[in-house]
Amino acid sequence: MGHAPVRWGLLSTARINERLIPAMRSAPRSELLAVASQGGRDKADRYAATWNIPRACGSYEELLADREIDAVYISLPNSLHREWTIAAARAGKHVLCEKPLATTVAEVDEMAEAARRHGVVLQEAVMMRFHPQTRELQQRLAAGAIGDIRLVRGVFSFNLDRPGDIRLDAALGGGSIWDLGSYPVSFMRTMLRAEPVEVHGWHALGALGADLSFAGHLRFASGAMTQFFSSFQAAPFAQVDILGSKGQAIVDVPYLNKVGISTQVRIWRTGASRAAGTFSDSPANIEEELLTFDNVNAYQNEVDSMVASILNGAEPVVPLSESRGNVATLAALCASAQTGAAVRL
Ligand SMILES: NC(=O)c1ccc[n+]([C@@H]2O[C@H](COP(=O)([O-])OP(=O)(O)OC[C@H]3O[C@@H](n4cnc5c(N)ncnc54)[C@H](OP(=O)(O)O)[C@@H]3O)[C@@H](O)[C@H]2O)c1
Structure with a gap:
């Protein structure tokens, strides 16, 4: 039985995205739909054109409000992981968040609680x-x-x-x-x-x-x-x-x-x-x-694992307890x- 693909949005135009974009495209049940930049519409448009991404958003809020986005990849500075993971969870988006998940245990606990409360998958993108x-x-x-x-x-x-x-x-x-x-x-x-x-x-x-x-x-x-x-x-x-x-x-x-x-x-x-x-x-x-x-x-394994957790409920490779540790x-x-x-x- 087939599944609709996981439709991804990128929160930021960070350099690390260049590793994830090909992986999101190669994953069989995944589609890269949008990118958002806090640098405004022009920056998002230019990035979307360079990377051939269908939708460009001039703010992270705009991307989170897009009902066709299922999951976001958060490649923001470490100090912003907490805020945008929680905002994404509240918007019902699954989250693959760059490492380190946060810089305090209290932040990790808040992020985990938001994911639990809103029923979304949250995993740290610790590729190793x-x-x-x-x-x-x-x-x-x-x-x-x-x-x-x-x-x-x-x-x-x-x-x-x-x-x-x-x-x-x-x-x-x-x-x-x-x-x-x-x-x-x-x-x-x-x-x-x-x-x-x-x-x-x-x-x-x-x-x-x-x-x-x-x-x-x-x-x-x-x-x-x-x-x-x-x-x-x-x-x-x-x-x-x-x-x-x-x-x-x-x-x-x-x-x-x-x-x-x-x-x-x-x-x-x-x-x-x-x-x-x-x-x-x-x-x-x-x-x-x-x-x-x-x-x-x-x-690629990281994206495939997220897709399996989102679509099939597969156990995360990196449990939140280990990110917390x-x-x-x-x-x-x-x-x-x-x-x-x-x-x-
Ligand atoms: N897994 C890995 O192999 C790997 C490798 C490198 C980095 N990382 C992680 O990925 C994250 C991003 O690292 P990076 O080197 O790719 O970042 P980067 O190129 O410096 O990009 C960070 C992006 O965050 C956005 N941003 C939002 N607020 C910002 C602010 N106040 N100052 C600067 N940028 C801001 C900007 O995008 P917009 O203006 O478009 O919104 C910026 O392009 C970090 O958490 C890092 O630890 C992981």
């Missing part, structure tokens, strides 16, 4: 979670691929030299921790399937109050410790490695923000036979495994960086 690499590694670690996880380390950085970028302004929810650090923190929590019990953070602030670099330590009830570093002041770099009681996993492209590349995870673990070496580290005692993922478009952790890290003291969650 929709990539099979993330899921498969999570499953293998849970099955004991490297024993008990002791340490996870993650780095995500690039040099941001675009004056006026939303990421540099605290009033817009900027900061490297929210933009980049949110990925390693999400990755660690996902791999450990747990929330941290204590965090400690340090930041280097920029002129507009947003951090330019952030380092954090997280402690989990299992005894696992994690570390991350995010920065707008360092060469482009993204890596995660995970050390367990029996081996290690090295993830070369952990956050998967590029489309169409091959990604690899290298796993090694100590083998079953006892080695002669004092520290059982002889090469003969090591088993190695290489996981390769070719040509995956996680943005990420925001709670990031907010606690920021609080720690401000006071200099560790924060317990």
